Amino acid sequence: MIxxxxxxxxxxxxxxxxxIESSGKEYRVREYLKEPLSEAEISSLLKKLEMQxxxxxxxxxxxxxxQYRNKDLSAxxxxxxxxxxxxxxxxxxxEYGEKxxxxxxxxxxxxxx
Incomplete structure (x- = not known):
């Protein structure tokens, strides 16, 4: 599912x-401001995105x-x-499958x- x-x-x-709606494929909407992602979910998503x-x-x-721009922050x-x-x-x-x-x-x- 998307x-x-x-x-x-x-x-x-x-x-x-x-x-996505016009694709006709099954999907779900997650309003991430109302339902924030956990650190584990963000980590998983970053792997699928192939991003730092x-x-x-x-x-x-x-x-x-x-607050953050000029700080030395780890991943x-x-x-x-x-x-x-x-x-x-x-x-x-x-997100769709493993991508x-x-x-x-x-x-x-x-x-x-």
């Missing part, structure tokens, strides 16, 4: 959800700039920060499906 980690206030996330933790962080967010530190502050996670993330993509640009979602 899972989209979704923020309804984000136009790119809504666009990604539309692509820093690559999944929204670096233009005020919280990142003010585990970054995963913990994302678990505690889900708004720092890039969106949308779409996942960040849906920016949205054509990445098409390639996953």
């Amino acid at each position: 899972t989209i980690y979704h923020n309804n206030r984000c136009s790119k996330s809504r666009e990604g959800l539309g692509i 933790p820093v690559e999944l962080i929204r670096k233009n967010e005020k919280l990142w700039k003010e 585990n530190d970054l995963i913990k920060i994302m678990a505690e502050n889900p708004g720092l996670i890039e969106r949308p993330v779409v 996942a993509v960040v849906g920016r640009p949205s054509s990445r979602i098409d390639s996953l499906l």
Whole structure:
């Protein structure tokens, strides 16, 4: 089943959800701001994304700039920060089987499906 980690206030996330809906495939929506991911879930997702933790962080967010940007943080530190502050996670993330993509640009979602 397809899972989209979704923020309804984000136009790119809504666009990604539309692509999934039009695919006709079974999916579920996880509003990750309301139901945050655990550190273990983030670690698993990073493996599927084939990304380092820093690559999944929204670096233009005020919280990142003010509290974390210039610190020397380990991968585990970054995963913990994302678990505690889900708004720092890039969106949308779409997971399908053993693969996942960040849906920016949205054509990445098409390639996953």
